[in-house]
Amino acid sequence: xxxxxxxxxxxxxxxxxxxxxxxxxxxxxVALQETKCKDEQFPEQAFAxxxxxxxxxxxxxxxxxxxxxxxxxxxxxxxxxxxxxxxGDPAVVEARALGATCGGVRVWSLYVPNGRALGDPHxxxxxxxxxxxxxxxxxxxxxxxxxxxxxxxxxxxAPTDEDVWDPAVFASSTHVSAPERAAFQALVDAGFxxxxxxxxxxxxxFTYWDYTQLRFPKRQGMRIDFVLGSPALAARVTGATIDRxxxxxxxxxxxxxxIVELAD
DNA sequence: ATGGTAGTCCGACTA
Numbered sequence: 001x002x003x004x005x006x007x008x009x010x011x012x013x014x015x016x017x018x019x020x021x022x023x024x025x026x027x028x029x030v031a032l033q034e035t036k037c038k039d040e041q042f043p044e045q046a047f048a049x050x051x052x053x054x055x056x057x058x059x060x061x062x063x064x065x066x067x068x069x070x071x072x073x074x075x076x077x078x079x080x081x082x083x084x085x086x087x088g089d090p091a092v093v094e095a096r097a098l099g100a101t102c103g104g105v106r107v108w109s110l111y112v113p114n115g116r117a118l119g120d121p122h123x124x125x126x127x128x129x130x131x132x133x134x135x136x137x138x139x140x141x142x143x144x145x146x147x148x149x150x151x152x153x154x155x156x157x158a159p160t161d162e163d164v165w166d167p168a169v170f171a172s173s174t175h176v177s178a179p180e181r182a183a184f185q186a187l188v189d190a191g192f193x194x195x196x197x198x199x200x201x202x203x204x205x206f207t208y209w210d211y212t213q214l215r216f217p218k219r220q221g222m223r224i225d226f227v228l229g230s231p232a233l234a235a236r237v238t239g240a241t242i243d244r245x246x247x248x249x250x251x252x253x254x255x256x257x258x259i260v261e262l263a264d
Numbered sequence: 265a266t267g268g269t270a271g272t273c274c275g276a277c278t279a
Contacts, residue, residue, distance in 0.1 A: 009270075009271065009279085010270090010271055010272075012271095012272095013270085013271065013272090034271090034279085036271065036272065037272090060272090061271085061272040061273070061278095062272080062277090062278070114278080114279065116278090116279090156279095210268095210269080210279090211268090211269035211270055211271095211279090212267095212268045212269045212270090213268055213269085214268085254269085254270080254279085
């Protein structure tokens with residue numbers, strides 16, 4: 001089974017590219033983030049026509065997460081916890097998580113809050129959100145350690161200095177701060193390991209490149225998109241790739257797709 | 265030179 005995650009930065013603005021990528025990549029399950037649309041705006045029919053079941057969760061033009069599957073899509077849930085933190089005024093639980101069971105794997109498509117700036121309310125929200133995710137993950141594996149769970153998506157954290165093109169540039173930025181890295185490590189300590197890194201070692205291996213400043217051609221990116229697998233899932237991983245090619249050309253997302261190959 | 269890109273719905277917000 002092939003499982004992918006991709007922050008598409010609007011599914012409608014680049015539907016042709018997304019459809020073409022899904023078709024040629026021979027993926028069984030795809031988690032999308034930043035679809036940037038409401039449920040009724042999601043182009044479900046286009047994905048159905050190429051053989052995928054669709055689940056989408058979007059409340060506005062912001063955020064939005066989806067799952068595409070050709071190996072079943074059951075027990076869809078839009079919240080990993082009954083107390084996912086809300087944000088804004090009025091405070092709302094944003095569309096940042098969507099879970100479903102696909103081919104025996106519990107897959108969560110996750111779009112972790114950006115954080116915006118150290119000390120910003122959005123930063124505290126990000127840390128809280130990640131702690132609730134850790135608590136949920138701990139509970140799932142506590143109930144059944146053999147469960148196959150994949151926490152995938154845009155985590156908006158670069159876990160080590162090797163995961164940014166120049167640590168000095170990010171010295172007082174979000175994504176690299178000690179509390180954010182601790183929140184990521186807490187997920188790892190809860191039993192969810194980065195299954196891609198062993199197959200895509202650094203340095204200079206990234207999943208995101210800012211649109212500005214010619215960051216992509218200069219190879220100045222960040223590694224912030226992950227597939228974190230429970231022990232039973234991690235044991236099945238036979239390979240992984242970051243599709244840097246898809247970041248090229250007109251109309252690309254600023255994130256590359258990440259693909260994991262699982263043994264049957 | 266406070267610049268540079270791209271998405272949403274239409275001046276501003278988000279990343």
